[in-house]
Amino acid sequence: MKLTAIATMLALAATPLLADDDDTGFGAAGLLSGGNKEDLPPIILSAGEPLSSAPWELKSGTYYEFEIQGDGSQELALVGSEFFRAIWIDEIVVEGLEIRPLGLDSVEFDEAGEMEIGFIAIKPGSYYIKIPGTTGETQRLEITIE
16 A cells, blocks of 8 residues: 555656646746846937837736937927836946936937837737827837736
């Protein structure tokens, strides 16, 4: 009897009974792993030019990076508080300086420069980033998180 019980326990231990069917394959880094990262097209800040060529379709739980490129043609800002509250910002990089904010409401370029933002999309919904005080469709980037 004891021999049968031991043999059964050994057989069960060799079988992956508790296999995780939800394993995403992210590895030890989880959501921040390289396999979960996507690059988005840059946002261009230039007087009279469109912000982006197409809306962004994002997936909740995916890590994204994008650049904001200001050409210095005009002092321009971007606002999008609802969008910034629907994501978790990992870091903002400006000229090699890494900033890890708790939140963000807007960014502004007083002169030419670049900024890179890395984030995880969290809350599904429809959002936007736009140049404040503008009403034109090209001065607004529509964003959907699924």
